[in-house]
Amino acid sequence: MSSPGKTRVAVVFGGRSPEHGISAVSAGSVIAALDPDEYEVVPVGITRAGKWVLTSADPRELAIAERRLPEITPAxxxxxxxxxxxxxxxxxVLDPTAGPSALASVDVVFPVLHGAYGEDGTIQGMLEMAGIPYVGSNVFASAAAMDKEFTKKLCAAEGIPSGPYAVLRAGMTLSDADRDRLGLPVFVKPARAGSSFGITRVTDWADLDNAVAAAREIDPKVLIEGAIPxxxxxxxxxxxxxxxxxxxxxLAEVRVVSDHDFYDFEAKYLDDACEYDIPANLPDRVTAQIRDYACRAFTALDCAGLARVDFFLTPQLDVYLNEINTMPGFTSTSMFPRMWAAAGLEYPKLVNRLIRTAQYRGTGLH
Incomplete structure (x- = not known):
């Protein structure tokens, strides 16, 4: 039975992507921020194999412990x-002895899922079919933002620049012409992944094949980007x-301050290797341009709810789009909530706003 007068929120996390553990950590922060006098939480974990399980709502079970990320298992x-x-x-709920039984209907789903099978339009399509409002972008925007190739193409049509890149679909190799055009170093990454999984910085073309192979362990389509200093x-x-x-x-500026070549997974989540400036120390015109580009990118992809839009800024103050994340990291120390907290929207109020926006928007075409 649901509690009278409370909004029933299903927080969905874990999932089949390499970002399984970070998704669980993000969900723990979201659950901790939900006021129990206002919300009833239904914690739904998804195992790496894709099995859905009703889990504990204790955020302490969804925290990083001794550099180990939480794991959702059938047990x-x-x-x-x-x-x-x-x-x-x-x-x-599927009871092996009593058969299926229905929980009271949820009012809204907060899919705190990063990467494939969660941030890419798949669960959004399921929720649309089920007619349940959900936090975040719809099917198209989620899929387009997840695929870095199409993010760049849609934003280019809106006049938002990105740096030089090449796309290698399954079976393709980088041409000599593209090597000359991109130069070294390059960043090799899965076209449809996040949290810096599968990314390699290549400074010698002899290392390119191994970098492409590492990226293809996650996604057969690979993006190769020329470095933007x-x-x-x-x-x-x-x-x-x-x-x-x-x-x-x-705006926030990310600075890697220890022994990491770039802003990789360990630097982000495990090694405390980054410093952040919020607000970023930038000329007013550059700040205004980046904020304008971010909102235009959000609109160009038809995003909803939230997004984190990442940019490169050259020493000449030229701005280039890096990527869009429609469900960015959502731990209490992640950049998205920290940027909004610095603007006066503290974490619990941010979560509350996202849920209320999702309920107002509902499902279907808009």
């Missing part, structure tokens, strides 16, 4: 399923309340 809780039926009762700047974007124009946060 974590009772098996469950979400039927793609808008006339049904929402989430079903300079600074890394991030901007958070929120959908306007009650459907208004998107709003940009204060």
């Amino acid at each position: 974590t809780g009772s098996a469950m399923v979400l039927p793609a039926d808008p006339t049904g009762n929402g989430i079903m 300079g600074r890394e700047i991030e901007c958070g974007v929120l959908e306007g309340e009650t459907g208004g124009a998107p709003e940009a946060s204060l």
Whole structure:
């Protein structure tokens, strides 16, 4: 039974992508921020194999411990399923002895899923079919933002520049012409992944094949980007309340300060290897340009709810789009909530706004 007067929120996390553990950490922060007087939490974990389980709502079980990320396993809780039926009762718990039983219908889903099978339009399509409102972008925007090739193409059509790159689909190799055009160093990355998984900085063409192979362990389509020297700047974007124009946060600059070649997974999450400036120390015109680009990119991809838009800034103050994340890292120390907290929207209020925006938007075409 649901609690009268409370909003029932299914927080979904884990999943089949390499970002499984970070998703769980993000979910723990979201659950901790939900006021129990206002919200009833349904914690839904997804194993790496794709099994859905009803888990504990204790955020302490979803924290990084001794450099180890949390893991959702079949033993974590009772098996469950979400039927793609808008006339049904929402989430079903599967009891091997008593059969399926319906939980009370959830009011909104917060899919704190990063990467494939979560941030790429797949679960968004399921929720659309089920008619359950959810936090974040719709099917198209999620898929387009997840694929860095199409992010760049759509934003280029909007007049937002990105640096030089080449796309290698399955079986393709980098041509000599592209090697000359891109130069060294290059960054080799999966076209559809996040959290810096599978990324290699290549400074010698002899190392390219191994870097491409590492990226293809995650995605057969690989992006090779020419390095853009300079600074890394991030901007958070929120959908306007009650459907208004998107709003940009204060900007953040990320600086890697220890023994890491770039802003990789260990630097981000395990080694405390980065420093951040919020707001970023930039000329006013550059700040305004980046915030404008971020909102335009959000609109160009038809995003909803939230996004973190990342940029490179050259020493000549030229701005280039890096990527868009439609469900960025959401731990209490992640950049997206930190940028909004610096602007006066503290973490619990940010989570509350995202849930209310999702309920207002509902499902279907807009």
